[in-house]
Amino acid sequence: MNAIEIRNLSKNFGQKQALQGLNMTVPQGAIYGFIGENGSGKSTTEKIICGLILPSGGEVKLFGRDYKDPDVRAKVGVLIEQPGCFPNYSVWNNMMLQAANLGIENAEKEVRKVLKVVHMEGSASNKYKNCSLGMKQRIGIAFALLGNPTLLILDEPINGLDADGMRIMREVLINVTKNYNCTVVISSHILGELEKIATHYGIVRGGKMIAEMTAEELNANCRTYVALKAKDMTTARAALERKYNRVETDEEDYIRIYDGVQAEDVVAYLYSNFNIVVTEIKTSKIGLEEYYIDLMKEGR
Amino acid sequence: MENTRELKFEQPSFFKRLKGMLGVDFYRLFHTPLFYIFLGIAAIIPALVSMGAMGGGAEGEAAEATAMFTNAWQIIAAKSPLYVINDMGDYANMNMVFIFGGIMISIFIGHDYKSGYVKQLFTTHAKKQDYMMSKTLLGAFSMVCMCVTYMIGGMISAAGTGLPFTIDAGSLICAILGKMIMSLGWASLYTFINVIFRAKFGISIALCFVLGTGIPVIGAAAVIGNTSALNIFLYGSSVYACLSANFASVVICLAVSITWAVIYNVCGTLILNKRDCY
Numbered sequence: 001m002n003a004i005e006i007r008n009l010s011k012n013f014g015q016k017q018a019l020q021g022l023n024m025t026v027p028q029g030a031i032y033g034f035i036g037e038n039g040s041g042k043s044t045t046e047k048i049i050c051g052l053i054l055p056s057g058g059e060v061k062l063f064g065r066d067y068k069d070p071d072v073r074a075k076v077g078v079l080i081e082q083p084g085c086f087p088n089y090s091v092w093n094n095m096m097l098q099a100a101n102l103g104i105e106n107a108e109k110e111v112r113k114v115l116k117v118v119h120m121e122g123s124a125s126n127k128y129k130n131c132s133l134g135m136k137q138r139i140g141i142a143f144a145l146l147g148n149p150t151l152l153i154l155d156e157p158i159n160g161l162d163a164d165g166m167r168i169m170r171e172v173l174i175n176v177t178k179n180y181n182c183t184v185v186i187s188s189h190i191l192g193e194l195e196k197i198a199t200h201y202g203i204v205r206g207g208k209m210i211a212e213m214t215a216e217e218l219n220a221n222c223r224t225y226v227a228l229k230a231k232d233m234t235t236a237r238a239a240l241e242r243k244y245n246r247v248e249t250d251e252e253d254y255i256r257i258y259d260g261v262q263a264e265d266v267v268a269y270l271y272s273n274f275n276i277v278v279t280e281i282k283t284s285k286i287g288l289e290e291y292y293i294d295l296m297k298e299g300r
Numbered sequence: 301m302e303n304t305r306e307l308k309f310e311q312p313s314f315f316k317r318l319k320g321m322l323g324v325d326f327y328r329l330f331h332t333p334l335f336y337i338f339l340g341i342a343a344i345i346p347a348l349v350s351m352g353a354m355g356g357g358a359e360g361e362a363a364e365a366t367a368m369f370t371n372a373w374q375i376i377a378a379k380s381p382l383y384v385i386n387d388m389g390d391y392a393n394m395n396m397v398f399i400f401g402g403i404m405i406s407i408f409i410g411h412d413y414k415s416g417y418v419k420q421l422f423t424t425h426a427k428k429q430d431y432m433m434s435k436t437l438l439g440a441f442s443m444v445c446m447c448v449t450y451m452i453g454g455m456i457s458a459a460g461t462g463l464p465f466t467i468d469a470g471s472l473i474c475a476i477l478g479k480m481i482m483s484l485g486w487a488s489l490y491t492f493i494n495v496i497f498r499a500k501f502g503i504s505i506a507l508c509f510v511l512g513t514g515i516p517v518i519g520a521a522a523v524i525g526n527t528s529a530l531n532i533f534l535y536g537s538s539v540y541a542c543l544s545a546n547f548a549s550v551v552i553c554l555a556v557s558i559t560w561a562v563i564y565n566v567c568g569t570l571i572l573n574k575r576d577c578y
Contacts, residue, residue, distance in 0.1 A: 050423040053576035074312055074425035080578075084416030086328070097327065102424055103312055103320045143420065153423075 001064050003028045003151055003183035004049065009058035010207075011044050018044045020207040021058070026185060026200065028063075031177055033198030034187040035292060041207040042187045043080070046155050049185070050078045062151060074102070077149030079157050083140035087129035091120065091139055094128055095146070102147040114142040117175075119168050133160035141172060152176065152184045158193055166190075170197055191289040201288075203295060211295060222286045226263050227254035229280040230270065239274045240266070254280075312425045321426060321434040329408075329438060335445075338404045342397055342446035343453030346375050349392045350457035368392070372458035372465045373543055376451060377475040381540045383521035383530050394479050395514070395538050397450050398486045401443035402508025405487060409435060409494035410501025418498075419578040428572035432491055432565045439487025444480050451476065471545050478541025478553035485534045485557035486512070488564035495568045514539070534560055 099107035514535035530536035
């Protein structure tokens with residue numbers, strides 16, 4: 001059974017089509033990196049899953065049930081933008097109120113536990129309005145974790161976090177998926193950070209899902225390449241283009257060859273055939289960010 | 301992927317959900333200065349009305365103002381159900397609490413939306429009908445509390461006016477009880493208005509003020525006359541709970557208040573269910 005199954009989801013805001021038949025499948029226990037440009041429909045999709053906005057069409061199922069089912073809703077932890085806290089109340093009081101709304105028994109113990117998880121136990125007495133952006137994000141995660149959720153929906157949770165905050169977030173998300181089989185959907189523009197934790201990816205553009213894949217599939221897609229610099233770059237590039245299918249020059253003026261070649265073969269080919277001396281050579285792999293940018297370029 | 305936890309979805313009962321939501325709302329109510337400010341206003345307003353009745357200004361005005369009331373209890377309710385307003389004496393009574401209540405509920409619910417609390421709430425198992433009910437009960441409780449402080453403020457200030465306190469105790473109790481019962485209907489109306497305008501609570505306040513002052517009913521009475529048919533409206537029944545009230549008046553207030561509370565709660569729930577929450 002999948003944690004989330006969305007079929008043909010659409011949402012119109014007046015004349016504007018925010019979602020146009022979006023499909024999405026999130027397996028149970030996954031950390032699902034949900035990526036897309038601003039306005040691509042990520043937040044709209046997440047808000048529909050959370051029950052905050054109504055779809056114009058399509059079907060949303062959580063754990064095989066209708067997403068509006070209150071039984072399922074009780075097990076969904078959410079952080080959309082910032083947590084809905086009362087600014088003049090302390091962090092502790094805000095947490096206790098949310099615990100009351102969720103009907104959590106032994107609320108004090110539970111609140112203490114989640115505050116500890118996000119390393120906020122020392123700031124519980126602070127008024128929410130006096131908390132920094134990073135602290136507010138952590139409080140948001142603590143809110144989402146209340147009630148031992150089965151599904152976490154996190155919209156841009158690492159925005160505004162410092163390096164330590166990002167590390168904590170990483171630990172928390174890996175911990176909840178590993179030890180509690182919690183499924184996490186996380187949207188973020190910080191792709192480098194997402195790459196460290198996500199087990200699955202969904203890439204959305206113009207209100208449609210353009211690619212869904214596992215981390216392994218992404219690895220396979222993110223090809224390795226050889227990057228080099230030679231004494232005569234123009235001749236070198238022309239020589240390489242004769243033999244290899246995909247040769248590009250990057251922003252740092254390295255010539256990249258994507259055809260899964262070995263660095264020593266390239267050196268030998270250039271020297272023995274054209275007497276071109278390679279001055280620098282390295283083997284690299286394109287990351288999620290570059291893959292994503294490439295994918296976005298293809299669609300334009 | 302291997303499952304390490306068996307998934308169990310429990311059905312949160314209606315009472316568990318409502319209890320949680322009411323707990324949060326009442327905690328907020330008792331911890332917001334807004335509530336105490338409005339309790340204070342409800343106590344001070346009858347004092348100001350009494351001062352006016354005693355004549356705080358020129359002699360002529362004083363004589364005219366004193367004529368507003370012939371009995372101290374008129375500060376709580378009018379002598380008879382007068383939907384058409386002839387002077388301030390017919391109007392300036394405990395019904396004013398329903399105006400304060402409207403303003404308070406508008407600010408309270410507006411803050412729910414502004415702070416993002418509603419967003420947080422509706423992502424949980426909370427149902428929209430729970431929200432309507434919780435806010436209605438909270439609003440009704442606040443207005444009943446305001447009725448009490450109004451009564452205390454009114455009696456203290458009326459004691460200084462020298463007006464007689466003679467009254468049929470049964471009618472007085474029925475009048476007070478009737479007005480308190482009407483709080484439920486008024487609270488549901490204000491909650492309904494606020495779920496329409498949400499964070500734009502300035503509009504809600506203005507609308508609550510217009511309806512709370514009874515302007516539409518007063519206007520209708522000016523056209524169709526002083527008829528008891530107007531009791532079907534919240535303001536009409538609120539006026540009907542007057543110093544000549546009896547047990548039947550209380551029953552009418554109860555029926556009207558509950559009927560409107562149900563109508564507004566159903567309509568409010570429909571609106572919440574059919575609209576994006578955030």
